Amino acid sequence: MKRRDKELVMDEEAMERALLRITHEILERNKGVEDLILVGIRTGGVYLANRLRSKIEEIERMKVPLGIIDITLYRDDFAIGLPQPLVGKTEIPFPLTEKKVLLVDDVLYTGRTVRAALDALIDFGRPKFVQLAVLIDRGHRELPIQADYVGKKVVTAAQDEVAVLFRELEGQDKVVIQEGIT
Amino acid sequence: MADYEGRSAGRGPSGKPLLGLAGKDILGIQEMGLGEIELILDTAESFKEVSTREIKKVPTLRGKTVINLFFEASTRTRTSFEIAAKRLSADTINISASSSSVVKGETLIDTAKNLEAMKPDCLVIRHSAAGAPHLLARLMDVPVINAGDGAHEHPTQALLDLFTVREKRGKIAGLKVAIVGDILHSRVARSNIFGFTKMGAEIHLTGPETMRPAEVERLGVRWYPRLEEVVSEVDVIMMLRIQLERQGGGFFPTLREYSRFFGLNLEVLKRARPEVLIMHPGPLNRGVEIAPEVADGPFSVILDQVTNGVAVRMALLYLLTGGEREANRSPS
Numbered sequence: 001m002k003r004r005d006k007e008l009v010m011d012e013e014a015m016e017r018a019l020l021r022i023t024h025e026i027l028e029r030n031k032g033v034e035d036l037i038l039v040g041i042r043t044g045g046v047y048l049a050n051r052l053r054s055k056i057e058e059i060e061r062m063k064v065p066l067g068i069i070d071i072t073l074y075r076d077d078f079a080i081g082l083p084q085p086l087v088g089k090t091e092i093p094f095p096l097t098e099k100k101v102l103l104v105d106d107v108l109y110t111g112r113t114v115r116a117a118l119d120a121l122i123d124f125g126r127p128k129f130v131q132l133a134v135l136i137d138r139g140h141r142e143l144p145i146q147a148d149y150v151g152k153k154v155v156t157a158a159q160d161e162v163a164v165l166f167r168e169l170e171g172q173d174k175v176v177i178q179e180g181i182t
Numbered sequence: 183m184a185d186y187e188g189r190s191a192g193r194g195p196s197g198k199p200l201l202g203l204a205g206k207d208i209l210g211i212q213e214m215g216l217g218e219i220e221l222i223l224d225t226a227e228s229f230k231e232v233s234t235r236e237i238k239k240v241p242t243l244r245g246k247t248v249i250n251l252f253f254e255a256s257t258r259t260r261t262s263f264e265i266a267a268k269r270l271s272a273d274t275i276n277i278s279a280s281s282s283s284v285v286k287g288e289t290l291i292d293t294a295k296n297l298e299a300m301k302p303d304c305l306v307i308r309h310s311a312a313g314a315p316h317l318l319a320r321l322m323d324v325p326v327i328n329a330g331d332g333a334h335e336h337p338t339q340a341l342l343d344l345f346t347v348r349e350k351r352g353k354i355a356g357l358k359v360a361i362v363g364d365i366l367h368s369r370v371a372r373s374n375i376f377g378f379t380k381m382g383a384e385i386h387l388t389g390p391e392t393m394r395p396a397e398v399e400r401l402g403v404r405w406y407p408r409l410e411e412v413v414s415e416v417d418v419i420m421m422l423r424i425q426l427e428r429q430g431g432g433f434f435p436t437l438r439e440y441s442r443f444f445g446l447n448l449e450v451l452k453r454a455r456p457e458v459l460i461m462h463p464g465p466l467n468r469g470v471e472i473a474p475e476v477a478d479g480p481f482s483v484i485l486d487q488v489t490n491g492v493a494v495r496m497a498l499l500y501l502l503t504g505g506e507r508e509a510n511r512s513p514s
Contacts, residue, residue, distance in 0.1 A: 070228065072228075073232075073240040074240065074241060074242070086221070086224060086225065087225050088228060089228045089231055090228070091231070095236070123235060123236075123239070123240075124236070125236070
């Protein structure tokens with residue numbers, strides 16, 4: 001069933017500006033890119049991580065390593081009667097020990113995805129620290145998880161869906177709140 | 183359910199709709215659909231990565247119990263299933279018939295029912311009687327995986343063989359695959375014939391006439407009387423193990439003669455295509471059906487098959503035991 005678009009949260013320009021601002025915040029707070037690794041959470045987080053990576057390269061003239069995490073195998077709702085999602089590949093071809101990991105996702109909601117991602121990350125080494133960058137924080141946290149860098153905070157109803165569209169996938173960049181199915 | 187930021191709302195991480203296997207068991211390739219096979223192979227790709235990590239474990243099947251019930255001797259397949267389950271954080275129990283109460287005369291059904299009463303989440307069974315896994319699958323609510331039933335099928339072997347070829351060649355449709363040896367007694371051959379044919383490959387068989395199943399062409403394959411005729415035509419050569427016990431059964435005069443006509447050695451290999459893949463389900467009889475130089479040579483993907491076996495079995499355990507199955511919700 002196709003959901004109806006209720007509200008436009010970010011258009012292409014707004015997304016671009018938010019990502020640029022986040023990039024500067026990351027560089028400022030971490031005083032550069034030494035030992036920094038970007039890890040995108042499939043799938044939305046991967047597109048965002050790639051964009052942050054290019055922006056960092058434009059500013060610092062350095063290419064930051066990029067990893068991809070698929071959290072399907074770490075979910076805590078695995079036994080709750082859903083047909084399984086297709087498991088995507090996790091690609092972290094370098095140890096994370098003593099690295100500064102910047103986890104990237106498109107939407108922060110209950111916090112369960114980030115919890116699963118942290119579990120997965122720890123299996124790859126002991127990072128110096130993990131920071132979290134998200135494009136949208138929509139509230140309704142169910143776990144004590146917060147983002148270090150946020151593109152935009154939005155107020156949503158629990159049954160709404162926040163859709164982040166990417167030009168690489170859907171042909172356009174935008175963030176919309178879609179009507180909930182009750 | 184909108185937890186996980188929409189990832190569970192009917193779409194997987196890649197945006198594709200969620201899929202599942204058709205039934206609760208994996209009993210044979212013959213009844214499987216193309217979509218199911220592709221789902222298993224795609225899923226296995228992700229699991230292959232887990233085995234390359236420092237910590238080769240994911241918590242996905244934590245708390246689940248997998249029972250390996252092997253009535254026929256096996257080290258390779260059983261170990262592969264055990265490693266697969268453990269890498270998914272499941273608990274595994276290995277039962278070999280010789281050391282169980284089967285020796286005291288307990289029937290297969292009783293053995294299975296007793297095990298089921300201990301609430302396992304998956305049963306992997308290898309048995310010398312064709313249809314044994316099917317019997318158990320019918321009687322039990324637990325997912326059953328056929329690890330080899332008589333000369334009937336060995337579906338997980340075929341799946342890992344398909345995975346290996348697809349990984350090395352990028353595709354299966356349009357390829358030509360030779361299977362060589364004791365086709366008559368081989369469940370590996372049968373499952374692979376079903377699997378590769380379903381995925382669009384052509385199967386070419388060869389072996390002693392005494393080991394050729396009657397009307398085998400009905401499976402959509404071509405039979406060749408000599409290995410030499412087949413070697414230059416195919417992209418994959420799959421050698422079957424010749425069981426040394428068969429020597430006395432009148433199927434061929436001596437092992438040496440078998441080796442001379444159907445063994446794969448460097449001389450014969452010279453006629454093969456430059457990109458050929460050499461496969462073998464194991465264990466090898468070095469010098470009989472396959473020369474050591476070929477088994478250890480650059481065209482051999484035999485060890486890749488073993489590695490991929492773990493990934494494929496992880497995928498199967500994941501797809502079968504995840505979620506609350508309809509059957510498990512029985513009132514009790």
